[in-house]
Amino acid sequence: MxxxxxxxxxxxxxxxxxxxAVKGTAARFVWICTLPSESAGFGRTRGNWLGLLAQFSIxxxxxxxxxxxxxxxxGWKYCPxxxxxxxxxxxxSPAGCFAATFACVCPVTLPDLAxxxxxxxxxxxxxxxxxxxxxxxxxxxTDSTGSAxxxxxxxxxxxxxxxEAVLLGEPNTEAAYMLQRWDLPKPRIIAxxxxxxxxxxxxxxxxxxxxxxxxxxxxxxxxxHHKLVGGLETKGPINIRIEPLACTATIMYKMIGNDLxxxxxxxxxxxxxCILSDTLAFRSPTTTPEDRTxxxxxxxxxxxxxxxxxxxxxxxxxxxSGFSDAELLxxxxxxxxxxxxxxxxxxLETTSPETxxxxxxxxxxxxxxxxxxxxxxxxxxxxxxxxxxxxxLLIPNELVRSVAEKSFSTIAxxxxxxxxxxxxxxxxxxxxxxxx
Ligand SMILES: [Mn+2]
Numbered sequence: 001m002x003x004x005x006x007x008x009x010x011x012x013x014x015x016x017x018x019x020x021a022v023k024g025t026a027a028r029f030v031w032i033c034t035l036p037s038e039s040a041g042f043g044r045t046r047g048n049w050l051g052l053l054a055q056f057s058i059x060x061x062x063x064x065x066x067x068x069x070x071x072x073x074x075g076w077k078y079c080p081x082x083x084x085x086x087x088x089x090x091x092x093s094p095a096g097c098f099a100a101t102f103a104c105v106c107p108v109t110l111p112d113l114a115x116x117x118x119x120x121x122x123x124x125x126x127x128x129x130x131x132x133x134x135x136x137x138x139x140x141x142t143d144s145t146g147s148a149x150x151x152x153x154x155x156x157x158x159x160x161x162x163x164e165a166v167l168l169g170e171p172n173t174e175a176a177y178m179l180q181r182w183d184l185p186k187p188r189i190i191a192x193x194x195x196x197x198x199x200x201x202x203x204x205x206x207x208x209x210x211x212x213x214x215x216x217x218x219x220x221x222x223x224x225h226h227k228l229v230g231g232l233e234t235k236g237p238i239n240i241r242i243e244p245l246a247c248t249a250t251i252m253y254k255m256i257g258n259d260l261x262x263x264x265x266x267x268x269x270x271x272x273x274c275i276l277s278d279t280l281a282f283r284s285p286t287t288t289p290e291d292r293t294x295x296x297x298x299x300x301x302x303x304x305x306x307x308x309x310x311x312x313x314x315x316x317x318x319x320x321s322g323f324s325d326a327e328l329l330x331x332x333x334x335x336x337x338x339x340x341x342x343x344x345x346x347x348l349e350t351t352s353p354e355t356x357x358x359x360x361x362x363x364x365x366x367x368x369x370x371x372x373x374x375x376x377x378x379x380x381x382x383x384x385x386x387x388x389x390x391x392x393l394l395i396p397n398e399l400v401r402s403v404a405e406k407s408f409s410t411i412a413x414x415x416x417x418x419x420x421x422x423x424x425x426x427x428x429x430x431x432x433x434x435x436x
Contacts, residue, residue: 132152141277146175158262182266191211197218202222202252253271281386318350325362326369338436406436
């Protein structure tokens with residue numbers, strides 16, 4: 001579809017003369033050209049445009065502007081459904097002069113848009129669809145990595161919305177194994193989000209685990225399985241789904257429903273990986289019958305043996321040789337306040353606890369530094385033995401000794417290690433018991 005000729009002045013509210021406009025098209029992208037040579041007022045408010053597009057039953061996700069100085073469309077920034085993009089050439093228009101007549105408004109498809117972009121010249125037009133970023137928490141584990149990928153696939157392929165999975169840090173070794181095993185590209189890593197950037201948050205709802213500027217973003221949805229901690233602010237009413245299941249991917253499996261039949265095996269593989277990771281292959285007390293049933297259905301579909309695949313994942317997670325003591329303390333760590341004290345509660349799930357415990361002196365030495373740098377009073381490190389289903393808490397000082405005895409009704413003695421039989425879940429067995 002070509003759409004080059006000017007067909008209406010900006011002051012004409014009626015676009016029905018546009019020969020290229022196609023009524024009733026559920027366009028995902030709408031191209032709006034403005035001509036800098038015309039000095040007629042660009043007298044359209046956001047509402048005008050929306051009304052205009054509604055005339056054609058066009059439901060655009062993105063508006064692309066050409067020849068329009070960014071400052072003149074700043075009023076649009078609160079219009080979250082649209083990407084507003086101004087060209088550099090437009091910025092050369094006389095100050096205060098809205099750049100002009102629009103050439104056309106017509107529904108286009110993405111390939112078509114690319115075609116137009118080439119036709120009109122990249123000098124005049126920059127195209128940047130407002131892609132929704134999907135991400136989980138900082139220090140991404142398998143669920144935060146996999147669920148972001150799964151949901152970006154769902155939004156893009158099933159919902160028809162541009163979406164990209166991103167990470168808030170390097171994935172842990174198990175998540176990296178999942179990416180490689182299922183031939184999934186590693187999502188790019190971001191440190192911050194821009195104002196009004198549409199985002200979907202998965203596997204957390206805790207601002208402390210998200211970019212510092214998260215509330216300036218346009219949070220579109222939250223899918224999570226952690227307790228609601230508060231602090232996130234949205235620009236409007238949004239979909240929030242939090243369920244007391246072991247894993248975000250389990251919730252997504254339910255939300256995606258029959259559309260999962262359209263998923264490639266690597267998306268299903270990511271789902272299975274997330275569930276096996278978060279449930280520690282059904283050992284964790286957070287595991288629900290739903291998590292188990294869904295994981296088993298996925299495994300059967302993929303012809304994967306759960307036991308051996310989980311063993312491969314856990315072996316990958318247990319390979320921590322490449323990490324410094326400080327990195328180990330921060331790898332899987334969440335901050336909690338208990339009776340006025342702030343704890344960084346770190347968990348290392350491993351099939352080889354002796355590997356980590358052999359480094360206990362270095363780890364304990366590093367704790368005060370990490371705590372200070374991260375604004376915590378104390379780091380608590382629990383080394384979780386996945387296979388034997390027990391945790392070992394490192395006891396570097398009297399504060400931790402006292403916390404350990406009060407929290408787990410035990411006597412820590414003189415040892416700098418305290419074994420807690422049956423404890424594997426921070427969410428269910430550690431955090432709820434923490435006492436100072
Ligand atoms: Mn999770």
